[in-house]
Amino acid sequence: MNTNTQTTRLYHSALSPFCRKVRLVLAEKKIEVELVEERYWESPPDLKRRNPAGKLPVLRHRGNMLAESQAIIEYLDEAIPSPALMPSTPLERHEVRRLCAWFDDKFNDEVTVPILTERVWKKITRQGYPDSRVVKDGLRAIKEHIDYLTTLLETRRWLAGNSLSLADFTAAAHFSCLDYISDVDWDRSEVLRDWYATIKSRPAFRSILADQVPGIHPAPHYAELDFG
Amino acid sequence: MNTNTQTTRLYHSALSPFCRKVRLVLAEKKIEVELVEERYWESPPDLKRRNPAGKLPVLRHRGNMLAESQAIIEYLDEAIPSPALMPSTPLERHEVRRLCAWFDDKFNDEVTVPILTERVWKKITRQGYPDSRVVKDGLRAIKEHIDYLTTLLETRRWLAGNSLSLADFTAAAHFSCLDYISDVDWDRSEVLRDWYATIKSRPAFRSILADQVPGIHPAPHYAELDFG
Numbered sequence: 001m002n003t004n005t006q007t008t009r010l011y012h013s014a015l016s017p018f019c020r021k022v023r024l025v026l027a028e029k030k031i032e033v034e035l036v037e038e039r040y041w042e043s044p045p046d047l048k049r050r051n052p053a054g055k056l057p058v059l060r061h062r063g064n065m066l067a068e069s070q071a072i073i074e075y076l077d078e079a080i081p082s083p084a085l086m087p088s089t090p091l092e093r094h095e096v097r098r099l100c101a102w103f104d105d106k107f108n109d110e111v112t113v114p115i116l117t118e119r120v121w122k123k124i125t126r127q128g129y130p131d132s133r134v135v136k137d138g139l140r141a142i143k144e145h146i147d148y149l150t151t152l153l154e155t156r157r158w159l160a161g162n163s164l165s166l167a168d169f170t171a172a173a174h175f176s177c178l179d180y181i182s183d184v185d186w187d188r189s190e191v192l193r194d195w196y197a198t199i200k201s202r203p204a205f206r207s208i209l210a211d212q213v214p215g216i217h218p219a220p221h222y223a224e225l226d227f228g
Numbered sequence: 229m230n231t232n233t234q235t236t237r238l239y240h241s242a243l244s245p246f247c248r249k250v251r252l253v254l255a256e257k258k259i260e261v262e263l264v265e266e267r268y269w270e271s272p273p274d275l276k277r278r279n280p281a282g283k284l285p286v287l288r289h290r291g292n293m294l295a296e297s298q299a300i301i302e303y304l305d306e307a308i309p310s311p312a313l314m315p316s317t318p319l320e321r322h323e324v325r326r327l328c329a330w331f332d333d334k335f336n337d338e339v340t341v342p343i344l345t346e347r348v349w350k351k352i353t354r355q356g357y358p359d360s361r362v363v364k365d366g367l368r369a370i371k372e373h374i375d376y377l378t379t380l381l382e383t384r385r386w387l388a389g390n391s392l393s394l395a396d397f398t399a400a401a402h403f404s405c406l407d408y409i410s411d412v413d414w415d416r417s418e419v420l421r422d423w424y425a426t427i428k429s430r431p432a433f434r435s436i437l438a439d440q441v442p443g444i445h446p447a448p449h450y451a452e453l454d455f456g
Contacts, residue, residue: 052376053334064319068333070298071325078318090306091292097299105296106281148280 009034011050011058014211015120015180017112018069018104019057020173025073025166026059027204029080035207041125070100073166085166096160099167103174107145112174114138119181120216139183146188153191164199172199176208182219186227201225237262239278239286242439243348243408245340246297246332247285248401253301253394254287255432257308263435269353298328301394313394324388327395331402335373340402342366347409348444367411374416381419392427400427404436410447414455429453 010026010033012019026033040047040056050058051067059066061079066072077085086093115138118130149171152159160167175196178184186193199205209223221227238254238261240247254261268275268284278286279295287294289307294300305313314321343366346358377399380387388395403424406412414421427433437451449455 053330055334066322066326068326068329071322071329074325075318075322078321090303093306094294094299094303097302098294098296101296101299102281106283 006063007034007060008032008062009036009060011036011038011047011056011060013038013040013056014213015116015177015216016056017108017170017173017177020176020208021069021166021170022057022059022072022076023207024169024173024204025076025085027207028083028085028169028202029076031061031076031080041121070097070104070170073169077166085164085169087161087163087165092161096165096167099160100170103167103170107171107174110141111138111145112177114141115181115183116177119183120213123215124213142178142184143188146185146192149192149195150189153189153195159195168195168199169204172196172205176200176205180211180213180218180222181216182222197225197227200227234291235262235288236260236290237264237288239264239266239275239284239288241266241268241284242441243344243405243444244284245336245398245401245405248404248436249297249394249398250285250287250300250304251435252397252401252432253304253313255435256311256313256397256430257304259289259304259308269349298325298332298398301397305394313392313397315389315391315393320389324393324395327388328398331395331398335399335402338369339366339373340405342369343409343411344405347411348441351443352441370406370412371416374413374420377420377423378417381417381423387423396423396427397432400424400433404428404433408439408441408446408450409444410450425453425455428455 008026008031010019010022012023012035014037023033023035038044038047038056043054047056047058048054050065053067055067057067057069057072059072061076066075073085086096114134118135122128122130149159156162158164158168159171175184186196200209212218236254236259238247238250240251240263242265251261251263266272266275266284271282275284275286276282278293281295283295285295285297285300287300289304294303301313314324342362346363346366350356350358377387384390386392386396387399403412414424428437440446
């Protein structure tokens with residue numbers, strides 16, 4: 001491992017959407033990063049030293065330790081201005097942040113956490129078997145989210161407007177974790193499937209599509225670019 | 229009620245820290261606002277029309293409906309630049325956002341939600357009696373948070389650095405809700421008590437200190453400016 005403190009390093013977990021959004025933004029900004037996988041559920045003591053909140057992701061960039069995924073990606077967009085992933089007016093910027101919060105809060109609570117906890121985390125941390133009722137609740141909730149996103153994408157090129165933004169990478173981070181275990185019904189919305197196919201084909205997505213979580217095989221279409 | 233859609237209006241709930249942070253930033257920016265109290269736990273149909281996430285706060289500003297408290301306060305700081313509540317460098321701005329997330333996520337989960345749910349929301353929504361174990365967990369957790377904030381304030385004038393920022397208002401929004409029901413042990417930290425006394429004495433705090441929630445009386449010191 002490179003011990004130069006100037007190397008950009010991300011302490012992460014492969015199937016965490018919060019870590020994935022940072023990886024996607026780093027890649028879109030063409031910042032080379034050294035990935036360090038953390039078994040955060042074992043509360044490694046170094047994690048709390050790097051981030052007093054004891055959570056992933058933690059990014060070391062230019063010698064500074066940065067925490068909280070939304071704060072990190074806004075920092076990256078300000079510190080490395082090109083390509084810009086935020087629009088210019090306060091109102092457009094609000095829409096990007098509203099949708100980032102939509103995914104990291106509402107979508108995460110209603111869809112990502114229930115499904116990933118039951119289907120992935122219980123297996124990885126050896127804490128029992130999936131509760132199918134919880135998974136069903138998550139699969140019911142994702143339908144409403146897909147329908148809402150469809151109404152947005154019917155009048156917009158990207159999720160928050162006509163430019164690619166942090167909102168698209170935040171959304172794609174959540175969807176890609178669910179798609180790894182094949183829990184997105186892409187047939188429900190043609191515009192959403194097209195949106196995901198477009199973002200998935202960006203070079204920034206390559207590292208995410210190459211992920212292999214020990215003991216959890218990705219769905220066959222996970223890394224395919226023409227999955228529709 | 230003023231029906232001019234150009235009037236700034238906040239749909240809110242008095243003891244929600246997320247609504248309070250928006251009220252504090254509006255007041256600091258000297259924006260007059262019409263407050264509309266919402267009984268959000270009854271899921272009023274208009275709430276979902278104004279904010280598809282079905283949550284408070286919702287701000288109508290210059291004819292636009294804005295949701296998600298952090299997205300709203302960042303919008304306000306960009307749309308009304310003076311007084312600035314964000315520092316200028318990406319690294320300092322990251323620190324502000326990290327601490328906003330600290331309060332809205334970690335502090336909220338570990339302290340605000342357990343204590344307010346048991347002591348306030350169960351009473352307001354008539355859903356049973358407080359569970360004292362949950363309250364105790366919250367009161368245990370707040371000690372660790374106070375200690376962490378104390379270490380920050382020992383080397384900084386304000387929470388995120390040497391300038392007053394959105395982080396201070398976010399933190400003060402949470403503390404003020406707990407202080408309403410007298411659940412902050414200010415004797416534990418002199419620097420934190422001084423910080424709160426300073427921010428509480430700002431004109432922006434007046435509307436918050438005048439709050440009276442039906443059936444829930446504020447602690448005697450709640451609105452006092454020299455409470456230490």
